[in-house]
Amino acid sequence: MSRFQERLWDELVCDHATALAYPAGSRDLLPGLTIVEPRGTALGTGALRPGRLLRRPRRLVAGLVALAAVVATVSILTTTGTTPSAAYAVTQKPDGALDISINELTGVVGANAQLAKLGVSVRVVPVQAGCTAAGAIAPMAPSLAATVAHIEGEGVTVQPGLVPPGDTLVLAAKQIGAIVGLGYKLYRGTAPACLPPGDSHAG
């Protein structure tokens, strides 16, 4: 393996491998749901964003468990140090893509109102204990999944034009400590009003 390839692999493992288990607990609560890292976490901060991957050459010298704990600590401190912002933001770009961020669960209603106004089949759905709503999950084409991307420190971006007619792209908003994590899933018809933790329909 080449030097660059090896170095990039080390960086991936050091800085991003936690995504393969992230967010802890949510995999159990929302099995199969595709998770996009919330803003304010290590994966959403400038310190670890992809564009700066190779700035700090280092080797995998510590156990991943210890590394995850350290990164988590840094993440939380970063989050607590930020200035509170709006509960949500929905921004449409010239190509139709939407930048969506949810900073507080109270922003879900406003975000959905904005999405409805835009006439797109995308909705934000809170994950709530005791939720009994149900929905029919639809298979998601890789091309659609590939367009749902984390925006560095800003939430997620989606391409509503790729959502099949009759389906709804659901962004599941789950409170994780002080931050809101977003996952995504495609549903037949309309989105459920909420997603219950652990419900098979959630994943």
Place this chain on the structure above:
Amino acid sequence: MAPLTAERSKQILAPPDPALLEQFERLYRSQFDAIAAYFARRSRDPQVVADLTADTFVEAMRSFGSYDPARGPLRPWLFAIAHNVYAKHSERAARRHDAASRHAGRRSLDPDETDELEQRIDAAERGREIRQALARLSPLDREAVELVDVAELTPKEAAVALGVSSGGLRVRLSRARAKLRKDGQLDV
């Protein structure tokens, strides 16, 4: 703000699943060259090739845990991510007017890595020539020909990567190849 506790740290970030990490490593090692070549056909700048290759695998790693094998093979899924990464890069580049801002915040490469990436870029020369020859095609037709005839994806895989139906992809391929033969640009 809730206080930081060990439990909250564990809640927010957990160690990776070893089995998933192993699967992802196999994907990484088997597809790294193909993804680096994909970007080397699009840029002669080692920095850009390095950044976009890294961005692709970062995005892939972020999504890998929820990848459903029933959706199809991983290779077109990875190329779809690369396609999206390059589209975003092009969009960003179009918004930046000067070279200094284009390169701001990007990673530094050591001389050995730069040499290695330059070799990859040189090796992709034929691919770049083909892309130039395809310039008269629509962007989607160009991508279809490149993925099948250069990156050697099957038409079905290319269709998945580009988010079109297999039938639609075959139509595009046929039409594009006919046009290229007619123009005498390529023997494809």
